Amino acid sequence: MLLSCAVVTLAAPPDDTEARKSLIKFKESLTNDSALNDWNESISLCSGNDSNWNGLLCLNDVFYGLRLEGMGLKGMINMEVLSELPTLRSISVMNNDFEGPMPDIKKLGGIVGGSLRGLFLSNNRFSGEISDDAFVGMLSLRRVLLSHNEFIGKIPNSLAKLPKLADLLLDDNQFDGQLPDFASKDLRTVNLANNRFQGPIPPSLQDIYAGSFSGE
Ligand SMILES: *[C@@H]1O[C@H](CO)[C@@H](O)[C@H](O)[C@H]1NC(C)=O
Numbered sequence: 001m002l003l004s005c006a007v008v009t010l011a012a013p014p015d016d017t018e019a020r021k022s023l024i025k026f027k028e029s030l031t032n033d034s035a036l037n038d039w040n041e042s043i044s045l046c047s048g049n050d051s052n053w054n055g056l057l058c059l060n061d062v063f064y065g066l067r068l069e070g071m072g073l074k075g076m077i078n079m080e081v082l083s084e085l086p087t088l089r090s091i092s093v094m095n096n097d098f099e100g101p102m103p104d105i106k107k108l109g110g111i112v113g114g115s116l117r118g119l120f121l122s123n124n125r126f127s128g129e130i131s132d133d134a135f136v137g138m139l140s141l142r143r144v145l146l147s148h149n150e151f152i153g154k155i156p157n158s159l160a161k162l163p164k165l166a167d168l169l170l171d172d173n174q175f176d177g178q179l180p181d182f183a184s185k186d187l188r189t190v191n192l193a194n195n196r197f198q199g200p201i202p203p204s205l206q207d208i209y210a211g212s213f214s215g216e
């Protein structure tokens, strides 16, 4: 009897009860969210690599990302609630109707912030400056896509200092000022077109495809 219990426990998928609660809470701050009508707290998030909730990414029964793209979503992106999801590695809300300031990714906190690999906010109407320390502590962040929004001001220092940055798309915003030198040795795609940058191209960007600076 005891033995068979143990076997069942070992074979069971990870307990995602807390993650379900957090995601339902996350949804509550969104509006026009009919694309997420199948989010249901009594259904597990993942079956193998397939998600049972629209817009989630799963690997081996574990939820690891939000891909909420092209869903007409608006409202608030509640980063505090996402900090309760230790397996979260990727956040995409591309091609929606979000507006207002850059979501406060510092609220992801140390564990989630330090493990996040992708942040995809392109094609919304986010606006205003991004605070200089917005990306502090995001030691695993490789892909940052902010294209086609209404951001202004300088590229945050903390973004330039990200150690693992590989892909950075900032095109079609109104960023200005001098381009910072980037710390990452892994940079492979950078698009800064259609902004208002001034001054020289820093050494860290000189080997990157020159066309990515066009349209300034
Ligand atoms: C959630 O799923 C359960 C089990 O499939 C179902 O009985 C229930 O009606 C669903 N709830 C909503 C709000 O859809």
Ligand SMILES: *[C@@H]1O[C@H](CO)[C@@H](O)[C@H](O)[C@H]1NC(C)=O
Residues within 6 Å of the ligand: 048, 049, 059, 060
């Ligand atoms: C899930 O994807 C991983 C990585 O691609 C693969 O190794 C694994 O076999 C897949 N699992 C299932 C149940 O398909």
Ligand SMILES: *[C@@H]1O[C@H](CO)[C@@H](O)[C@H](O)[C@H]1NC(C)=O
Residues within 6 Å of the ligand: 032, 034, 035, 071, 072, 073, 097
């Ligand atoms: C709400 O989202 C749907 C897609 O789910 C979209 O077609 C529609 O335009 C959106 N409505 C508003 C008012 O934004």
